[in-house]
Amino acid sequence: MKKRNIAVIAGGDSGEYDISIKSGSVVAEMLDKNRFNAYLIQIKGSDWFYAIDGQKFKIDKNDFSLTIDENQISFDCVFCAIHGTPGENGKLPAYFEMLKIPFTSSDSLVSAITFNKNFCNRIVSTFGVAVSSSIHLAKGQHFTTDQILDSLSLPVFVKPNAGGSSVGMSKVKNAGDLSQAIRRAFEEDDEVLIEEFIEGRELTCGALSNKGKMIVFPICEIKSKKEFFDYEAKYNPALADEIVPADIFGELEIHIKQTTAMIYNRFKCKGVVRADYIYSEKDETLYFIEINTVPGLTRESIVPKMAGEMGISLTELFGMMVEDAMER
Ligand SMILES: Nc1ncnc2c1ncn2[C@@H]1O[C@H](COP(=O)(O)OP(=O)(O)O)[C@@H](O)[C@H]1O
Ligand SMILES: [Mg+2]
Incomplete structure (x- = not known):
């Protein structure tokens, strides 16, 4: 069979730029060289390029092609490794949909909705999954911290509504710290979500659809040594233990896996996703926190560890994602 040209897109315009470049580099390196010609395409603002031997070749945005020494390369598939905007939030998926180039992650609508934590939580709660009580604020909207604390009890989490890697x-x-936290989150986004803190075990579960069959990965438990799984804890292995497989068995294990598969199917997600939860032992309830439609794929990332635990190599995993995208 003819070798396929795969554009592995990485970078993007969020605080997750460096992680994305790492994820993309791993994908480009590990895609099976007998089946694919992988090109790592770096995207930052309007600068989209492929770099080799210290030379930069620009992407032609009219058709997402690349010309190297008068040789025009068109891509059979795009592997999306951009966490955050413009990959995970649907902007680039919409562009590739218009160009009719297959890509590995969820479609533009699903990417956009799931990246918006407020919309995502509203929808997931209609699937019968518990979510934390929350208040959503838009920039310029009048509010007082008293109003917020009348409906939510401390501690609370204050998040940029469409962020990642715990940035902002x-x-x-303490009530006195709320305004400052809201100001901080508004530095990252025009919308802020304030959620009640759920006390419990942090669990995350990955899934992938391949040839019409769902693969649900072993569950991972995150034990952060910081106050929560913040940016530092996410990228400094000494600050969090990521235990795969988690010490979760029986009914709860089945429930978490079934919930993840159900959310994947109801949203019609594509490629690999990772859903984050907190399991409250007190309420015996699994609370949904968020779903990542472009999860980290560096060697230290959670999804590669989950796949490894199942005996699926990175080459197999990335190959399945590309195959699946091209068969849609
Ligand atoms: N409602 C909550 N209750 C308890 N912990 C939470 C809650 N929301 C977020 N967290 C903690 O904050 C981390 C980051 O939150 P998350 O919504 O997943 O943002 P990001 O998209 O930046 O990963 C979670 O991994 C968890 O440790
Ligand atoms: Mg998260």
Whole structure:
């Protein structure tokens, strides 16, 4: 079979730029060289390029093609490794949909909705999954901290509504710290979500659809040594333990896996996703926190660890994602 040209897109315009470049580099390196020609395409603002031997070749945005030494390369598939905007939030998926180039992550609508934590939580709660009580604020909207604390009890989490890697997020225990936390979150986004803190075990579960069959990965438990799974804890292995497989068995294990598969199917997600939860032992309830439609794919990331635990190599995992995208 003819080798396929795959554009692995990485970078983007969020605080997750560096992680995305790492994820993309791993994908480009590990895609099976007998089946694919992988090109790592870096995207930052309007600068989209492929770099080799210190030379930069620009992407032609009219058709997402690349010309190297008068050789025009068109892509059979795009592997999206951009966490945050413009990959995970649907902007680039919409562009590739218009160009009719297959891509590995969820479609533009699903990416946009799931990236918006407020919309995502509203929809997931209609699936019968518990979510934390919350208040959503838009920039310019009048509010008082008293109003917020009348409906939510401390501690609360204050988050940019469409963020990632815990950037701009705070856990607030004292009423006096709430305004500052809200100001901080508004530095990252025009909308802020304030959620009640759920006490419990942090669990995350990944899933992938391949050839019409759902693969649900082993559950991972995150034990952060910081106050929560913040930016530092996410990227400094000494500050969090990520235990795969988690010490979760029986009914609860089945429930978490079924919930993840159900959310994946109801949203019609594509490629690999990772859903984050807190399990409250007190309420015996699994609370949904968020779903990541472009989860980290560096060697240290959670999804590669989950796949490894199942005996699926990175080459197999990335190959399945590309195959699945091209068969849609
Ligand atoms: N309602 C909550 N209750 C308890 N912990 C939370 C809650 N919301 C977020 N967290 C903690 O904050 C981390 C980041 O929150 P999350 O919504 O997943 O943002 P991000 O998209 O930046 O990963 C979670 O991994 C968890 O440790
Ligand atoms: Mg998260």
